[in-house]
Amino acid sequence: MTHVSPPPLLSLRAVCKNFGALQALTDVDLEVRPGQVVALMGDNGAGKSTLVKVISGVEPADAGDIEWHGRKVTLARPHDAQRLGIATVYQDLALCDGLDVVGNVFLGRELRRSGGLDEVEMERRTRQLMDSLSLKVPDVRVPVATLSGGQRQSVAISRALLGEPKLIVLDEPTAALGIRQSNHFLDLIEQLRERGVGVLLVSHNLGDVKAVADWVAVLRLGRNNGYFDVNLTSQEQMISAITGATEHAVTQRRAEAEELEL
Template identity: 45%
Template sequence: MSETAQRGGAIPPNSATPLVSLRDIRLTFGSHQALRGVDLDVMPGECLALLGDNAAGKSTLSKVISGTYIPDSGTITVQGEEVRFTGPNDARSRNIEMVFQDLALCDHIDVVGNLFLGRELNKGPFLDQKAMLARAQEMLEALEIRIPRLTARVEKLSGGQRQAIAIARAASFQPKVLIMDEPTSALAVAEVEAVLSLINRVKAKGVGVVLITHRLQDVFRVCDRAAIMYEGTKVAERMIADTNLEEIVNLITGGH
């Protein structure tokens, strides 16, 4: 088996330069080989599905892109420039944002405060609450997210609203790459629809979206390309238009 075939036979790149490209990323935790040489490209304006069974390495790979994990070897290139992340802040400063599976919201802080968490606007020594409220309204309007009251504490909101806020927070500070780990796993039907249409709107702005999910029906709704992981390697990559549910399931389970 040739080297390329092992890494899943990447689809020939289109004309645009990838926003992020990973080459031969390897990461070991103790004796556990979490990632065994993964290549991945994220293109502008596309949604890339990262699929695979539990422990296939999807979340680990996404955390490498977002700077939470530092790979043992391999290169990360952001818009043609090779980078070395030392933490989540490095990735953030390169406009790579991540929505975590557990949302990472502060329940006791209001919607506005959560949207600006870690990026508070100041007016002299004090928080500029007025400016933050106004900007928050614009941010949510731009994503067509409707929250009745922006000064309500986040603990009072529904699961879907919380999800929307987590996504809005990541999507509103001009990200170029937006990684979402299981954004729809715990949501009701209407809420899933809202998140999916939100992904489409973000995509339309030229953002590269990486979607990690177990819900294959979502993949066929919003994604353009799927990368399938198995035991820490990328085993296949397919354009969504050229594949079907059966093939994807076979690739994930290794039953091909």
């Protein structure tokens, strides 16, 4: 009896996106399966941000197919993505500094009771969610403006996970974090994987990618330029796909740099 594997959680086929005369994405393919961490890498201008916006419903694709659990879908607005179970945490985090942690976590999804806000239940759920993921803030009632970079990110992650998404898109999550905070965040990605959540990790950091990703999808000039199994691919191969340099040239430059250090 032939075993048929289930379809990917998210599948993109020949996706294109134009901004006037600028072809931002051309025939881009991508797959993310449940419990899988796929890193999206590429140089500045490679199309990563545009692809994130397409997946998030912010910038609808002009051509190509997007499938969710094997079924063709249209992501014309952010609500379409959220309804399917796609949550996105952008690099700027998009938090409201004047609101407290609870207010940010439930922003746009406030719980109501007897005509007013159910502050007690929202606070309880916020604490429960953050505790379940070992996310720490000094107090869920302090304004997020007073929090550190890592703590602010914990709030943004909690908000994204409030609706129990099936896929979470993380846009450069460790770019503004220190080493300790980054390590904690990588542990969080492992927890999401264990829960069966698909993760699309947009990152420039090869160390982070090698630590947590299963696959690396590389974009270059708006096109696919490689799809690599992290465990079977050298750092040089990834760098060459990102920069367009040959692997030999990358290896040569690294050897020359090491000689200079000696």
